[in-house]
Amino acid sequence: MSWAEIIVLVERAQGGDRAAFGELVERFQGSVYGMALARVRDPLEAQELAQDVFVHAMRKLPQLRDPRCFAGWLRRITARMAINRLTRRGPLFGADPDALEGVAARGRDPGAALEVGEAVGQLKEGLAELKPLDRQTLEAFYLRGRSLKQMAREFEVPTGTVKRRLHVARGRLREVLEGIDPTLADRFAAAELVA
Numbered sequence: 006m007s008w009a010e011i012i013v014l015v016e017r018a019q020g021g022d023r024a025a026f027g028e029l030v031e032r033f034q035g036s037v038y039g040m041a042l043a044r045v046r047d048p049l050e051a052q053e054l055a056q057d058v059f060v061h062a063m064r065k066l067p068q069l070r071d072p073r074c075f076a077g078w079l080r081r082i083t084a085r086m087a088i089n090r091l092t093r094r095g096p097l098f099g100a101d102p103d104a105l106e107g108v109a110a111r112g113r114d115p116g117a118a119l120e121v122g123e124a125v126g127q128l129k130e131g132l133a134e135l136k137p138l139d140r141q142t143l144e145a146f147y148l149r150g151r152s153l154k155q156m157a158r159e160f161e162v163p164t165g166t167v168k169r170r171l172h173v174a175r176g177r178l179r180e181v182l183e184g185i186d187p188t189l190a191d192r193f194a195a196a197e198l199v200a
Contacts, residue, residue, distance in 0.1 A: 008073075015072035018063075026066070030059050033076070037083050044087035054090060058083050131181040139174035146171055 017025035042051035132140050145151040157164045
């Protein structure tokens with residue numbers, strides 16, 4: 006699904022189209038569940054948290070000002086709700102082996118693994134072609150998982166400057182990737198929504 010299609014779905018969902026919201030849920034449920042699982046470390050609780058995130062998102066969607074920010078907005082909701090849940094019950098240490106058996110294993114066939122490896126190589130090549138500030142900004146946010154506030158402290162600039170740098174750096178990386186592989190640039194644009 007392309008960036009433009011997701012924006013259209015968000016706009017339709019903001020207008021009350023439940024089918025459009027359902028498509029958004031289908032598109033993002035894996036990433037929301039993955040993020041929830043990484044935070045709460047319990048498959049059943051992560052599933053419950055993911056459902057709560059989408060219920061909350063459906064209620065608050067009309068308040069989202071920029072449909073292009075849907076993925077990041079959803080990610081922030083997931084993180085905040087996971088923190089609230091952990092604060093109420095405390096962290097879990099370890100995992101119940103019976104619960105782990107219930108989680109489906111996901112594997113890639115060799116062709117898909119090769120394709121992903123090639124895309125990662127091209128992405129690294131694209132990052133290497135960027136100016137140092139663009140590269141550092143993208144690496145801090147996407148690879149090291151820094152928040153905007155953390156990046157503002159690290160780079161000693163206002164949060165608004167970090168947002169602008171991220172926006173500009175993403176655009177420059179997209180341009181570089183189009184020169185390397187146009188389909189990779191499209192995949193990168195779609196992945197920005199999930200990352």
